[in-house]
Amino acid sequence: MAGSDPRILIIADAGPRVGGGHVMRSLTLARALAARGAHCTFAASPAVAAILDAFAPDMPREEATSLDAEDLVDAVTGVAFDAVVFDHYGLARAEHEALADGRATLVIDDLADRPLGADLILDSGPDRRPVDYTLVARMGAKLLLGPDYAPVRPEFAEARTEALDRRGEPVRRILVALGLTDVGGLTAKVVDRLRPRLGEAVLDVVLGSQAPSLKGLSRIAIHDPRLNLHVDTSDMAALMRDADFAISAAGSTIWEACTVGLPSILLILAENQRQAANAMAAREAAIVIDAGADGSEAAIDRAMVRLATDQALRVRLAANAAHVCDGLGAGRVAEAFLEIVASKSAGGRHPGDPA
Numbered sequence: 001m002a003g004s005d006p007r008i009l010i011i012a013d014a015g016p017r018v019g020g021g022h023v024m025r026s027l028t029l030a031r032a033l034a035a036r037g038a039h040c041t042f043a044a045s046p047a048v049a050a051i052l053d054a055f056a057p058d059m060p061r062e063e064a065t066s067l068d069a070e071d072l073v074d075a076v077t078g079v080a081f082d083a084v085v086f087d088h089y090g091l092a093r094a095e096h097e098a099l100a101d102g103r104a105t106l107v108i109d110d111l112a113d114r115p116l117g118a119d120l121i122l123d124s125g126p127d128r129r130p131v132d133y134t135l136v137a138r139m140g141a142k143l144l145l146g147p148d149y150a151p152v153r154p155e156f157a158e159a160r161t162e163a164l165d166r167r168g169e170p171v172r173r174i175l176v177a178l179g180l181t182d183v184g185g186l187t188a189k190v191v192d193r194l195r196p197r198l199g200e201a202v203l204d205v206v207l208g209s210q211a212p213s214l215k216g217l218s219r220i221a222i223h224d225p226r227l228n229l230h231v232d233t234s235d236m237a238a239l240m241r242d243a244d245f246a247i248s249a250a251g252s253t254i255w256e257a258c259t260v261g262l263p264s265i266l267l268i269l270a271e272n273q274r275q276a277a278n279a280m281a282a283r284e285a286a287i288v289i290d291a292g293a294d295g296s297e298a299a300i301d302r303a304m305v306r307l308a309t310d311q312a313l314r315v316r317l318a319a320n321a322a323h324v325c326d327g328l329g330a331g332r333v334a335e336a337f338l339e340i341v342a343s344k345s346a347g348g349r350h351p352g353d354p355a
Helices: 021-034 046-055 093-100 154-165 183-197 214-223 236-242 253-259 271-282 296-309 311-324 329-345
Strands: 007-012 039-044 061-063 083-087 104-108 120-123 142-145 173-177 202-207 227-231 245-249 264-268 287-290
Touching (some): 007 021, 021 104, 021 329, 039 046, 046 061, 083 093, 093 104, 104 329, 142 329, 154 236, 154 253, 154 311, 183 202, 183 296, 202 214, 202 236, 214 227, 245 253, 245 296, 253 264, 253 311, 264 271, 271 287, 287 296, 296 311
Parallel strands (some): 007 039, 007 083, 039 061, 120 142, 245 264
16 A cells, blocks of 8 residues: 555756766665665666666666656656656656656756646755745645754764764865766866875775766875775765865765865856855855856865865854754655655555556
């Protein structure tokens, strides 16, 4: 029965243009749903499948050539499900409602820029307000807004106390995490600027296996023992716990860093990251730099030096970041969605399902 043992289909976008963050946060939510009895399946385009292979090889999937709007319904034809999760900015109400066909629907969003066909909308932005969704949410939709609902893997909350206890120590480890897809080879550019300024500090660099920076950085790492490359790593919680500060993309990694109170330089790499990043800056919870703005390289240099030399700044950023997010959001979202799934399925099997 769907109410007690629901089958949930997850549509999460991925690829060189959007990176892997949608799939990673949807994976976190899928695991929280599974812990509460749901059966989750990803619609897996080649880009999504590559991320699942690296980080969740046992996660059930249905192969799909494309998850674009015009291909979506055909892509999941024949898949039985009781509810659907969308984490895909290229889809709007028409696609949500066509695929869900009356089933319970959760949309994970950051933009509030298009009509959404959702029973439940999740937006983790620190400054999100219900009024932002007045014109785009359908009547009766429930809103989960703010970092209390950010889908963060449980290992970050588990590392929180130990991480916070060591903030303010001298800088020995610096983390660079600019996205699995490393758009534009930015990781190598940042590492090139860091290395002359490192001293003896270790540099932990997180990359995807297809990242354009990987080949060049692998050659450098042979000769520079300070440089540690972590390819398709599942150890981000430990890396963030042990880092003294980070240079990170201003995507969903924000909430992981906040959970462990990691002082961070956040680089805005896409427009959808701007609102959350600016909210972090306003809270003095991170140093924020627009990577596409004039003078961004000099701004990154100055921020590196500030964080490396100013202990009081690192302590202040850590405390403010930890106040933003506790890392328990995935469970809150899973419980709220499963309540809606159970309510919608109370009348029995959806008529579109096979007998």
